[in-house]
Amino acid sequence: xxxxxxSIKDLETLSGIKAHTIRIWExxxxxxxxxxxxxxxxxxxxxxLRRILNVSLLVKNGFKISKVAKWEPEQIRDxxxxxxxxxxxxxxxxxxxxxxxxxxxNVNFYKLINEIHERYGVEEATHKIAFSLFExxxxxxxxxxxxxxxEHYVTNIxxxxxxxxxxxxxxxxxxxxxxxxxxxxxxxHELSLLFYSYLAQxxxxxxxxxxxxxxxxxxxxxxxxxxxxxxxxxxxxxLPKEELEKYLYDLRGLFQQQKIFITGWQVNHLKPVLPxxxxxxKDYKEFKKxxx
Numbered sequence: 601x602x603x604x605x606x607s608i609k610d611l612e613t614l615s616g617i618k619a620h621t622i623r624i625w626e627x628x629x630x631x632x633x634x635x636x637x638x639x640x641x642x643x644x645x646x647x648x649l650r651r652i653l654n655v656s657l658l659v660k661n662g663f664k665i666s667k668v669a670k671w672e673p674e675q676i677r678d679x680x681x682x683x684x685x686x687x688x689x690x691x692x693x694x695x696x697x698x699x700x701x702x703x704x705x706n707v708n709f710y711k712l713i714n715e716i717h718e719r720y721g722v723e724e725a726t727h728k729i730a731f732s733l734f735e736x737x738x739x740x741x742x743x744x745x746x747x748x749x750x751e752h753y754v755t756n757i758x759x760x761x762x763x764x765x766x767x768x769x770x771x772x773x774x775x776x777x778x779x780x781x782x783x784x785x786x787x788x789h790e791l792s793l794l795f796y797s798y799l800a801q802x803x804x805x806x807x808x809x810x811x812x813x814x815x816x817x818x819x820x821x822x823x824x825x826x827x828x829x830x831x832x833x834x835x836x837x838x839l840p841k842e843e844l845e846k847y848l849y850d851l852r853g854l855f856q857q858q859k860i861f862i863t864g865w866q867v868n869h870l871k872p873v874l875p876x877x878x879x880x881x882k883d884y885k886e887f888k889k890x891x892x
Contacts, residue, residue: 605635605643614649615656622652629669631655650702654680657695681708694732701737701754713757722765726795727884730758734791755791762794766801774804777829782810782819784847789836792863796832796887803891805830816850823854831855832881834864841870848878861887 612619625631632651634642644652654676658668661683668676680699693716700709717725737751781797783790790812801807808826810818822828831851835844844866851860852875862874863881874880881887 605637605645606649607643608634611644611649611652615652616660617652617656625655625665625669629665631665631669651676653699653702657699658683677703690728690732693729694736697729697733697754698736701750704750704753709754709757713761717761722762722798723884726758726762730791758791759794762791762798766794766798769798769801771806772801772804773806776806778806778808778827779830779832780808780810780822780826780828781832782814783812783834785813785815786837786839787834788812789834792836793832793834795884796861796863796881799884799888800832800891803888805891816854819851819854828855828858830859830861832861832863835862835866836864837866839866841872844870845872848872848875851875852877861890
């Protein structure tokens with residue numbers, strides 16, 4: 601929880617229930633009991649956040665707030681599990697995963713992830729569900745409504761799924777070409793990199809995967825020891841445009857004969873001037889076309 605707790609605007613953003621409605625539910629049904637700071641400013645706790653998320657899901661599914669507000673937490677939880685069993689569209693899956701994340705419901709989170717992968721396969725499950733989930737988690741971060749352990753918990757489960765899928769492919773170098781995947785220094789968010797490396801290995805490329813936080817000096821050493829045909833990297837963390845452009849220029853100097861693929865939020869946001877052999881990847885379908 602944020603040190604000062606959550607404002608009612610935070611609860612509105614995360615639950616989709618208008619602040620005015622939340623106040624009515626407080627006064628009429630005693631749904632939440634906000635606390636006050638030393639300066640008499642109202643704030644809500646982690647418990648309040650979980651309660652409004654759970655109650656809002658039930659209300660959106662046709663339950664009357666007058667009844668739900670009287671239920672014990674166990675009845676709310678059991679009813680949510682029953683309701684969400686039938687929500688098998690993409691938005692429903694994301695909502696269920698968020699609820700399991702907030703409540704650290706490990707058993708049901710794993711069960712649902714497995715169900716999603718069985719239904720969609722690795723590519724669609726990652727693109728349609730996992731990436732949408734992390735967009736929603738980003739909203740949670742904006743208002744400080746999750747703490748790092750929650751994000752790490754979700755990230756590691758999905759990361760395990762991708763690594764298992766890559767392992768199942770095995771060595772599949774039918775194209776006799778090698779793609780180097782890595783993240784620059786200070787870059788730690790590797791899920792998208794793992795996903796793109798999965799696509800490359802599935803398409804028959806030899807994949808050298810270095811992962812996160814790779815110093816530029818290591819790339820220089822590797823370049824002289826291995827035959828690299830393509831390079832793939834991503835830029836997610838905030839950095840100045842000039843710094844990104846300089847990095848790309850230096851990278852081009854190191855890999856002059858290779859095509860370099862780049863992706864990530866900072867690439868889309870900053871729109872850097874690209875060296876001649878650097879190509880922006882907008883999404884995984886575009887990358888699959890490049891792979892052939």
